[in-house]
Amino acid sequence: MEVFKDLLFGFSVVLQPMNLLYCFFGVLIGTLVGVLPGIGPAAALSLLLPVTFYVPPVSTIILLAGIMYGAMYGGSTTSILLNIPGEAASVVTCLDGYQMARKGRAGPALGISAFGSFIAGTITIFLLIFLAPPLANFALKFGPPEYFALMVLGLSIMVYLASGSIVNALIMVCFGLILGTIGLDQMTGVPRFIYKSTTLMDGIGLIQVVIGLFGVSEVLINVEKTFKQDIFETKVKGLLPNREDWRRSIGPIGRGSILGFFLGIIPGMSVVIPTFVSYVVEKKLSKYPEKFGTGMIEGVAGPEAANNAASTGTLVPTLSLGIPTGAATALLLGALMIHGLRPGPLLIQEAPDVFWGLVASLYVGNVMLLVLNLPLIGLWVKILKIPYHFLFSLILLLCIIGSYITNNNPYDVIIMVIFGLVGYLMKKFNYEAAPLVLALVLGPMMEKAFRRSLMLSDGGFAIFFTRPISASFLIMALLILLSPLFLKRTRLRENLRAGG
């Protein structure tokens, strides 16, 4: 039972007063971010990352992870009460959660969402502690071809699930890969695409790109038309679900937890897709599928458990393989690297306090969210009533500060402006930003793995197909990308893509 000893050690780390405080701030900021439309967890992590330069590594990771899963809670509150998904992962919750609120059952909807998230958080922490260390040991067998193939698989899944045309999503991936090569070549030191700019020497900053694509572009979309702020007044009473609610929800919560966790592990899935899958599964399993969308508690419990479970699942490849599953986990990895840690299979051995402290903080953070969030629901709704002209000015100011303080370089803000405009145009013309960001994140790692593989094989591309792990990843990627040519568009896929 070495694992439990390690977990206890993790609790001894997170229960230190300073770490508790950072955990509290993390989940609080996360909930706020989840409540506010326009700023997702990735943009919030980007804004806070530079601030954590002065904070110890364990506290930094606890704070940033708190933002990631805190956002899931915040997003569901506004989805249920106001039909506004503050966070993409909460879009599904609107379908039945808001209908429950309209029928005067906002309390049980919020309650089951919070308890479901808490139960999912608890189950998945155990899955994480039993899965991450063996996976890290397994990953020690990975060579460059396996890493390259795994990243190709992640990008393929992201492309498959992106909304709109697959060709457009593939173009975005290529765009991200090209952007990822800007700066000094990691292997030869040759400057690439920098055109004598010292700002571009270290490459295009992920923080600036993410803030531009998600934060600034969202504001630009909102200000081009007269912004309407419709708030539906809902009274919240009786947050505790009754016995019948529990009976109907416990299955969806269990299924959502397992499904969310294992889907979250796959790079490219992020936390959005598992919520849609969970909803579709619950609808299929229900005796009354036609009632979904009219206020079925199963439609809230399952997806809410799934999004929380998925945010824990995304930590498995991030911590044990050093491969981020999306922008938010990439920034988490960035934070580890800033503090001199090497994310990957050796992290658990080299920095056990960071790994086990983070795992224990997930549990502590979930307890905090459960205790704090239900009484704070009124406050979050009030925040949404702040007029948009104040909110967008504040969001833009935070975007500028977040971009600037990374390197104290005004040109970083200009990069953010450029990507703000790019993101705005992409939204207008139906190009999705997520594949671009994942490609930008994985690009440098992919290139390194690809070039090393070719050097290992003396120029033979067969190396990717003769090694079993690498070959299976690539075959899966190929099947995923080619499947639309052979399969009819299933309703599940359509639902996923509409939500992704």
Added chain:
Amino acid sequence: MGRILLYCNLFWLLFSLFACVEAYRLTLGKINNPGPGFFPFGAGLTMLILSLAALFQSMARKRKVEKTTPQEPFRWWNIVIILAAITGYAFSLEKIGFLINTFLFICLLLKVVEPQTWKTAIIGGLITTLAANLIFNVIFRTQIPRGILGF
């Protein structure tokens, strides 16, 4: 929309061509020792093929007569103002400093983008500036330039 799609695909085609040419100039190296241009060239080439496919697809698509629905006015000037204001903020930050810059920035947005009264704009600007200063300069002690005020 059809014409716009065509222009989008044309843009990606030109961009990928540019990427290929620039990557080629970086030297591709050998297959057993790829050079710095190898990977971006591959990505550019793939993008070129994809954008060509998308271009033909958008050219082949029959033009549909789109129904015109009454639309809200497109306030493009707001986008220009915001992007210009952020750019101005970035370049003047080191000279003018965080406090004055932030105050002017918020006032401008509140007065011009979603026009408010002068009183609201000034009070909003003041509160935001002081709160941002408290969070970033006092609590987190980030190194944002102080500028001409010196504090």
